Amino acid sequence: MGSAVEPQEVASGINWRDAKEARPEMNKYIKEFSKDFVGYIEKNYEWPDVGVERLTRMLDYTVPGGKYNRGLLVLWTAIDTCKMKGLNFGSVEKKAVVLAWCVEILQACFLVSDDIMDNSVTRRGKPCWYKVQGVGLDAINDALILESFLFYLIEKYFDGEQYVALMKLFHDVSLKTQMGQMLDTMSEKAKGKEGIFDTFTMKYYTRIIKYKTAFYSFYLPAASALIACGLTSKEVLCGAEEICVAMGIKFQIEDDFLDCYGKPEVIGKVGTDIFDHKCTWLLVMALQMMTKEQRATLEANYGNGIEDKKAEATVKGIYKDLKLEEVYEKQETDSYAECEALINKYSSILPSETFVRLLKKIHKREK
Structure with missing residues (x-):
């Protein structure tokens, strides 16, 4: 038998805890939101039919289709x-x-841009958007439109203090991520530069993984939900940030390890960090331990x-x-304890159940 679901978790009849059930429902909503956004552009920007078709095709191609892990974390x-x-x-489900x-x-905005910068070929089992015939570098502008789309949704569905807090949150996190991406790409392009190691x-x-x-x-997913539920104090958001940054760092260290040691048939890709001159946890630890x-x-x-x-x-x-590999295993244990301690530290003001579940999900993951 499956675990019981409390009534307030299925307000609309959707069990958002069950990812398999939630993902198809998520797809229904994005169709509604995309249609609304296109209709707004068509009405207010004197948009021709050819523009409507192009915008609709871009949204349908680039936005849905992922695992929705970040979106489900919001819920x-x-x-x-x-x-x-x-x-x-x-009361807050919509x-x-x-x-x-x-x-x-x-x-989606970040992925469209990243694929261009990385000269990627495929994304989510199909050609990258910029690789689609007739798109090319127009995808750069499409990435900007995607960012405008999310701010359109915030403006439509929120007002007052929540609107201000969410706009600030998304702008702030976007900038932090862009700065992290800059540092990451700089490390890739530094091959042969004297003293780079x-x-x-x-x-x-x-710093790279924290911001990227x-x-x-x-x-971002956790803070968005907290704000939607009326928790906007500095104490609450700073506590959430401390927990989430620690888990994000743990997650990326695991990613670095799996890129090197994970099985391609399990992680879904062939690791390229060593080929690409990436600044990874393994490289940094090796530099601290190795001989001349x-x-x-x-x-x-x-x-x-x-x-x-x-x-x-x-x-x-x-x-x-x-x-x-042994050093990594110790790091996994230590990082779990660190995250667990932070969750306990803020358990009186934050929903610890969310963070405990997330921590268990990412700990010792294999993909």
Whole structure:
């Protein structure tokens, strides 16, 4: 038998806790939101039929189709916050769904841009948007339209203090993510630059992943839901940020490990961090532990491109000699304890159930 679901969690008859049930419902909502946005543009911007068709096609192609993990985190946080406050989830359900899609639309905006910068070929099992015939670099403008779409939704469904808080939140997290992306791409393009490996410290690495991943993947969904449920105090949001940043860092360290050691058939991709000269947790730890001879070998083989399989094997050999897999396992245990302590620290003002469930989901993950 499945676990019982409390009545307030299924206000509309949808069990948002069940991802398999929730994802099709999410798709229904984005069709509604996209149609509304296109209608607004058509009415207020004297938009021709050809423009309506192009905008509709872009939204349909780039926004739906993901796992919706970030969007579902908005809904789960809202459910738990309502339970904590003794509220009926039905009173905030539509707003939570709107914000779930705002987070997913921002993700789509980033992915459209990232694919161009990375010269990617496929995304979610189909050609990247910029690779679609007739699109090309017009996708840059499309990414900007996607960002405008999410702000349109916030303006339509929120007002007063919530509107101000959400606009500030999304603008702030967008900028933080963009700055993190800048640092990440700088590390990739620094191959051969004198002294570059001296800059790859744990502080530098943590800064990248904190700003590139933690804020928009963890903090943004949680904070959005808290604001929708009326929790807008600095104490509450700062507590949520502290927890989410710690979990975001843990998540990205796991990502780095899986890129190197994960099975492609399980993680769904072939790891490329070593080929791409990425500043990763494994690299930073290796730089702290290795001998001068090992460092010279690593510098000669790191970031040599995907064609040089021998160079990748050499780097992985150094990682093995340093027993980084054992170091990683200790890090997994320590980071779990750190996150758990933060959740307990703020349990009186935040829905700890949300964060405990999320922590268990990401801990020791294999994909």
